[in-house]
Amino acid sequence: MDYPGFLQLLNKAIQEPARSRQPKQIIRFNKASQYRECLSYLQKMKPGLSGLRSVQSSHLIRALIAPLACRDRLGKYQNGVAIEEDSRIRVHGGTAPLSAETVSTLPWGVKKIKAHQAWPLSTGSQIRIGVIDTGVDFRHPDLRHCLARGVNLLNRALLPHDDNGHGTHIAGAIAAASYERGAVGVAPGSIIYPVKSFDHNGSAYVSDIILAIDWCVRNRVHIINMSFGMKTRSKALLDVVNKAYANGIVIVASSGNDGKRQTIDYPARYPQTIAVGATDRFGRIALFSNRGPHVDIYAPGEKIISSWTNNRYHEMSGTSMATSHVSGAIALLLEKRPGLSPGEIKALLKRTASPIRRRSGTVSKTNILGEVDACRLVREGIKLK
Structure with a gap:
C-alpha cells in the first residue's frame, strides 16, 4: 500500500468544505504491520499537512479516526481497509x-x-x-x-x-x-x-x-x-x-x-x-x-x-x-x-x-x-x- 499517497489523499479529503455529513470515518487495517507502518508515516507527515492533525488513532483495533465526508473520497485506497461511518450514541x-x-x-x-x-x-x-x-x-x-x-x-x-x-x-x-x-x-x-x-x-x-x-x-x-x-x-x-x-x-x-x-x-x-x-x-x-x-x-x-x-x-x-x-x-x-x-x-x-x-x-x-x-x-x- 502506498501510505504517503493514502495519507495525502486523506488530508485533501479532510480539508474539503464541510456540508451535511457524518463527523468521522473509522478506518481499520486488517494487519497490525499495515497499521504500524501507516501510523509511522502519519507522524512524519502531520507537521506539513494540517488536515492530518485531526486524525486520531486506536491502537487496540488498529484504526485511524478521521473527520471525513465519506469513504468514496479515499478512491482506490478504500478497498485495502475496512471503513465504517461514525454513528451517534x-x-x-x-x-x-x-x-x-x-x-x-x-x-x-x-x-x-x-x-x-x-x-x-x-x-x-x-x-x-x-x-x-x-x-x-x-x-x-x-x-x-x-x-x-x-x-x-x-x-x-x-x-x-x-x-x-x-x-x-x-x-x-x-x-x-x-x-x-x-x-x-x-x-x-x-x-x-x-x-x-x-x-x-x-x-x-x-x-x-x-x-x-x-x-x-x-x-x-x-x-x-x-x-x-x-x-x-x-x-x-x-x-x-x-x-x-x-x-x-x-x-x-x-x-x-x-x-x-x-x-x-x-x-x-x-x-x-x-x-x-x-x-x-x-x-x-x-x-x-x-x-x-x-x-x-x-x-x-x-x-x-x-x-x-x-x-x-x-x-x-x-x-x-x-x-x-x-x-x-x-x-x-x-x-x-x-x-x-x-x-x-x-x-x-x-x-x-x-x-x-x-x-x-x-x-x-x-x-x-x-x-x-x-x-x-x-x-x-x-x-x-
Whole structure:
C-alpha cells in the first residue's frame, strides 16, 4: 500500500468544505504491520499537512479516526481497509431534580442488593472502574475520595469535568462515600476513572467510545461501566469490546429504556458484555427497561438517588442506574477474587442472583431472570477454588 499517497489523499479529503455529513470515518487495517507502518508515516507527515492533525488513532483495533465526508473520497485506497461511518450514541436515563434534604445515607438500591451486608468483607478497595460518560464533578464531597484523574477525550487539555450530570450520578451510585448527609455507593472503596466521551447533551459518537475503551485498556482498569446505547450494530465497536474482553476487563452495559421485550441496545447486546436491565423497589422489572434473553442480570434502576453536579443530588430512573449497581457489585467481588475472568464473573452473577418478582406478585422461576445480590456474590466468590 502506498501510505504517503493514502495519507495525502486523506488530508485533501479532510480539508474539503464541510456540508451535511457524518463527523468521522473509522478506518481499520486488517494487519497490525499495515497499521504500524501507516501510523509511522502519519507522524512524519502531520507537521506539513494540517488536515492530518485531526486524525486520531486506536491502537487496540488498529484504526485511524478521521473527520471525513465519506469513504468514496479515499478512491482506490478504500478497498485495502475496512471503513465504517461514525454513528451517534446516547447515555441512558432521565432525570428529576431532588433537594439534598431528602437524601438517605443508604439508598434503597444499595440496600436492595445487600451491598451493605458485604462491606464487612469487601468495599471494592483499589478496584479501578472506568466510567465512560459525561465526566464527573470533582468537587462533590461524596466523590473526592474515589476519583482518579481520568481523561477528557473531547478536550485532552482539560479534566473530565461533568457538564451534564449523568456521569456524576453514575460515579456516585458506584463509589460515593458519605456518612453524614450524602448517599453512599455500592462499592465505596473502589476508584473511579472518569472518561469523558459524552457532551453536555449526553451525546457521543462510536469513535469516542472506541477511544475511551482503548484508554481504559491502556490504563488497566478492572471494570468498564457503559451506561449508554444505540440501536445499530457497529463492527468497530464490537472489535474494541472484544479486545477489552480479551484483556480481562469486565464490561458492564445498560440494556436500554424502551420497554422492549425481546431486544436490547448495543453494546449491551454483544455477548462479551454483561447486559443489565432495571428493577423497581418491589424487585420487578421496571416498565421502561428493555428485557428478554439478551439481558444477563437486573438491578435497581427506578428512582435512584445519587450525586449530581454543583454539590447536589438528583433522582434518576434508567438502566444506566442499574448498570452502576452491577459495576459496584463486581468491584466488591474483585477485591476478594481479583483473578476471575469476565466470563466467570458473568456466570457467578447469574448463579447468585435473586429471583425477579412478577407484577402479579409471584416469583419468576425461570433461570433467565435474576436481580444482583452483592452479598451472596461476594460470599460465593470467596468460596470458589
